[in-house]
Amino acid sequence: MKRGILFVVSGPSGAGKGTICKELVRRTGIALSVSMTTRPPRRSEAEGREYIFVSREAFMEKISRNAFLEYAEVYGNYYGTPAESVRDILDSGGDVVLEIDVQGALKVKASCPESVSVFILPPSMGELRKRITARGTESDASISLRLGETLKEIRRVGEYDYCIVNDRLDEAVDRLAAIVVAENSRAGRGLRELVESYMEEM
């Protein structure tokens, strides 16, 4: 049976990758990988929706079993992509979309080279600055630092398979949906069985 495809959707913070992925899931029903974290849930967050919330001990135990596609420590909390649930869906022929930061995406691409990586770009740096400023949660110095980091991340776009500029949400989702359809038509995937089925009919 044909294996599913892992779509790794990434890009700088503020580019809109989360919204795009949610809309893709709503439209197409593609499975979304939910990350695991040791960070305590915020009031708006539900177990298994934003994250799977686990204790630090449980997380460490999973690291020792090599149970993550990738993981990272950020400000003292751990975040990771559980390998097993993703592999189960792929093995049963389903596609999975994984929304993740740039560092995590490049780790996943390295450990799963057959995955398809998509970089979401903000329409412009000016627009990104506007979006971050509008949140009102960060100081000017912190925003400048963030935009500097963003530029470093954007320089890595060439390491991705696809790149979508998130100018209008609907168009960006259309493009991501088209990438999912196109990758499922790749001649390299599950081809031997297909060709054999034609041979057998003769």
Place this chain on the structure above:
Amino acid sequence: MKRGILFVVSGPSGAGKGTICKELVRRTGIALSVSMTTRPPRRSEAEGREYIFVSREAFMEKISRNAFLEYAEVYGNYYGTPAESVRDILDSGGDVVLEIDVQGALKVKASCPESVSVFILPPSMGELRKRITARGTESDASISLRLGETLKEIRRVGEYDYCIVNDRLDEAVDRLAAIVVAENSRAGRGLRELVESYMEEM
């Protein structure tokens, strides 16, 4: 400026590549490359629509000028893909779709490795036999010979970038349209300028 992409759509005779390409052109307005031939026009054919009809002398002169992406002689008539018109559209940033037989497609892919090749498969060999029989223009022996050729062509599907099974026309056109959108989102295409535009804004 970003260069256009050449989509080479091919597959065995009877798979429906012509219908799919016409429908893609109708839906998306993508430019269709029209082949040149020395064969005289049939009554139903219009100059510049099915083919550009030229004299044998004119065709030979074009061969000597290297003016074809590929050409072939079939039953004493010449058929070729004019390079100039395709290149003009690509240079101006437009995409082009080229519908062509398997031998021609592989020649174009060799001479234009940056082109995107799509193989159209019939839903099954039984269905293909039915379609060819329904035309009523060929003997049983000729049909068997044709299906044997088709199998040889299907074995080459791995040399293509994409493969679409033409089960239902609408779905096949959806897939081809998705491939056009996805390829236009490839991270490799026209990327340097994009990244530089972000740098300049800072």
